[in-house]
């Protein structure tokens with residue numbers, strides 16, 4: 001999708017993108033966009049809550065306008081995204097609220113707005129018995145994937161961020177996770193001021209983490225009366241305040257939803273921390289072995305995201321054979337594809353079928369299909385982003401209906417939203433299966449093997465100087 005925001009009118013336009021020469025008809029484009037809107041409206045709103053999801057609407061624009069827009073934005077597009085072309089032939093686009101602005105207001109606001117976008121990724125460790133490698137029960141996918149990404153050149157340095165810390169609900173762990181995101185934003189953190197990116201990567205290249213520059217932008221928000229002198233202490237204080245505000249808004253409950261009480265899996269079933277997390281390692285180094293996981297408040301967006309992610313109950317290793325079962329069935333009965341609602345329509349009936357959480361395989365295609373569709377929802381929730389918009393307000397301005405977060409010298413009204421909720425395609429499952437194998441094998445071969453070597457040499461050193469006392 002190509003996303004453009006119109007700051008004054010406060011809307012964002014999303015256009016379909018596709019590989020060059022894959023010419024889609026206008027009807028196909030319209031159908032695809034309608035599916036995206038329906039999926040947000042009938043499915044994701046149920047999982048995440050009415051206020052957190054903005055499904056948008058389809059609009060038709062004059063072709064001349066679209067072509068000019070395309071020419072204007074082309075030089076701005078990162079090279080890595082140019083493998084696909086924006087659709088300029090149909091005139092159809094999705095119109096969404098600009099989530100870098102406050103969603104509690106229905107009109108354009110002209111007060112300053114700060115917006116933090118976080119792509120938290122998968123916040124749990126697989127608990128499925130189908131997992132074949134023990135390491136997957138100990139180290140989370142994000143932390144393992146970091147090593148492969150650095151080796152492949154996607155990022156220059158690994159990040160210390162671990163999603164399990166962010167999703168832990170424990171403030172100390174969440175602070176550590178957010179600080180790590182601020183150190184290495186990669187594609188997991190962006191900060192906008194009045195709709196403009198002021199921190200984070202524009203594309204996949206190396207990002208600069210200039211905290212002084214960030215603090216300069218943030219100072220009027222957090223210390224409006226200018227009472228804070230500049231310098232490293234000031235920067236640290238402002239970053240701390242920012243982390244505090246993000247934590248509080250992430251833990252706030254500003255919505256309820258239909259699937260709210262649907263508990264996919266008791267969180268206690270899986271491990272609540274990741275052995276590779278730098279926070280965890282530090283604790284172990286300090287002789288503490290108990291990692292706190294306070295749990296997330298049920299109404300907060302992180303909780304909803306985690307519950308949706310946990311629809312992946314079987315792990316890709318347990319899911320892949322079920323996908324193959326559906327595939328085999330479709331090879332025999334290709335005309336059934338639409339009855340099975342593989343590519344939509346994403347309506348009430350589609351949503352209802354997702355609520356069957358049984359993991360007892362009765363050998364049917366129906367069972368396999370339900371698990372495949374739940375897995376696609378989970379994949380979507382593992383790749384979505386959270387937007388937090390903050391706007392300073394004075395004490396007498398803040399009405400009781402608007403959520404407020406306080407810092408030491410200021411107060412903000414805020415809104416929390418989720419974006420990029422396009423359902424992951426059915427066809428991507430084989431890719432997921434292969435990628436999972438690559439991530440785990442790379443980690444076992446290149447990281448764990450080295451860790452084991454270090455541990456065993458440590459063990460050897462310890463052994464050499466151990467005094468064995470015999471009874472006399």
Ligand SMILES: O=P(O)(O)O[C@@H]1[C@@H](OP(=O)(O)O)[C@H](OP(=O)(O)O)[C@H](O)[C@H](OP(=O)(O)O)[C@H]1OP(=O)(O)O
Pocket residue numbers: 187379382383424428435
């Ligand atoms: O598989 P992952 O975890 O690497 O996730 C992909 C993302 O990479 P990330 O790890 O977040 O840097 C990847 O992010 P980037 O485009 O690299 O910023 C995409 O979001 C991709 O989704 P899609 O295939 O374009 O629909 C994501 O692919 P899906 O797995 O969600 O399909």
Ligand SMILES: Nc1ncnc2c1ncn2[C@@H]1O[C@H](COP(=O)(O)OP(=O)(O)OP(=O)(O)O)[C@@H](O)[C@H]1O
Pocket residue numbers: 001002003005012081096097098099100117190385419420
């Ligand atoms: N409604 C919105 N309001 C403000 N910003 C938005 C909105 N939707 C998207 N964006 C911004 O545009 C970025 C890209 O949007 P999105 O992730 O939805 O595109 P995409 O379709 O996944 O793109 P790609 O296919 O290139 O990955 C987001 O990370 C966010 O910064």
